Amino acid sequence: MxxxxxxxxxxxxxxxxxxxxxxxxxxxxxxxxxxxxxxxxxxxxxxxxxxxxxxxxxxxxxxxxxxxxxxxxxxxxxxxxxxxxxxxxxxxxxxxxxxxxxxxxxxxxxxxxxxxxxxxxxxxxxxxxxxxxxxxxxxxxxxxxxxxxxxxxxxxxxxxxxxxxYEDYKGLIQMLVQTLDERHVSYPLLAAEGPSHQRTFTVALVYCGKTLAKASGPSKKEAEQRAARLAWQRREEWLPKVGR
CATH class of the missing domain: 1.10.1520.10 (Ribonuclease III domain)
Known part of the structure; x- marks a missing residue:
């Protein structure tokens, strides 16, 4: 054929x-x-x-x-x-x-x-x-x-x-806020709970003194990415209210 x-x-x-x-x-x-x-x-x-x-x-x-x-x-x-x-x-x-x-x-x-x-x-x-x-x-x-x-x-x-x-939501959020000014996003640790082999970390995503999202994860890094993802998904709600 x-x-x-x-x-x-x-x-x-x-x-x-x-x-x-x-x-x-x-x-x-x-x-x-x-x-x-x-x-x-x-x-x-x-x-x-x-x-x-x-x-x-x-x-x-x-x-x-x-x-x-x-x-x-x-x-x-x-x-x-x-x-x-x-x-x-x-x-x-x-x-x-x-x-x-x-x-x-x-x-x-x-x-x-x-x-x-x-x-x-x-x-x-x-x-x-x-x-x-x-x-x-x-x-x-x-x-x-x-x-x-x-x-x-x-x-x-x-x-x-x-x-x-993207896998790097933290990078996306930082890139987004840099369109407003030169200030950086911070991710303060709110809690670390559970046994040493199964810890759960909770962080906040803070920008311009405002908490934009909170999230938990099996590591601080993962919790930060999850918080960044939440903030990214909600960006149309908070963008008009910050950096002004």
């Missing part, structure tokens, strides 16, 4: 994905967005197109829309904060997760050997396919549909879970 025959079912299934995406009309661009360069290895003809150009376009559109939303939603944030947050939102792992939500791996068209090796499920290939689909939606349907497509998927992260891509 050659590569074309091996991908036959994937090509035939594209209308299902088109319906899921709300795609209207011809699906040629959608098929191109899902065609990995390995599909043409040893058999590329003039005019054959893989998804790399659409990936380039989609990457730019994705970056613009996420950057614009971050700019709108974080009026007090500096360039460093915005850049790091955007990077967290559009990182390879994040885009691969979004591709999995759409089951893009089931539609990616690629070389027979690559498919046999399961490469259609690799993060890098899924992320590239998501970017290429973004570019294809823009070319086929325009800016508003691609905005709707992206914001439907990114709004939960933009609103409440930006920090979930």
């Amino acid at each position: 050659d590569t074309i025959e091996y991908n036959k079912d994937r090509v035939a299934a594209l209308p299902l994905l088109a319906k899921k995406l709300g795609w209207q009309g011809d699906t040629t661009l959608l098929q191109q967005a899902l065609t990995h360069p390995t599909y043409f290895e040893g058999q590329r003809s003039e005019g054959d197109q893989d998804n790399q150009r659409l990936e380039f376009l989609g990457d730019s559109i994705l970056g613009f829309i996420v950057a614009r939303e971050l700019f709108k939603r974080n009026p007090g944030a500096d360039e460093g904060y915005l850049s790091k947050t955007r990077a967290a939102l559009v990182c390879e792992g994040s885009l691969a997760d979004l591709a999995r939500d759409l089951d893009l791996g089931a539609y990616i068209i690629m070389g027979k050997g690559s498919l046999k090796n399961g490469e259609q499920n690799r993060n890098s290939i899924l992320a590239d396919a998501f970017e290429a689909v973004t570019g294809a939606i823009y070319l086929a349907q325009g800016l508003k549909p691609v905005e709707d497509f992206l914001l439907t998927r990114f709004t939960p992260e933009l609103e409440a879970k930006v920090g979930d891509r």
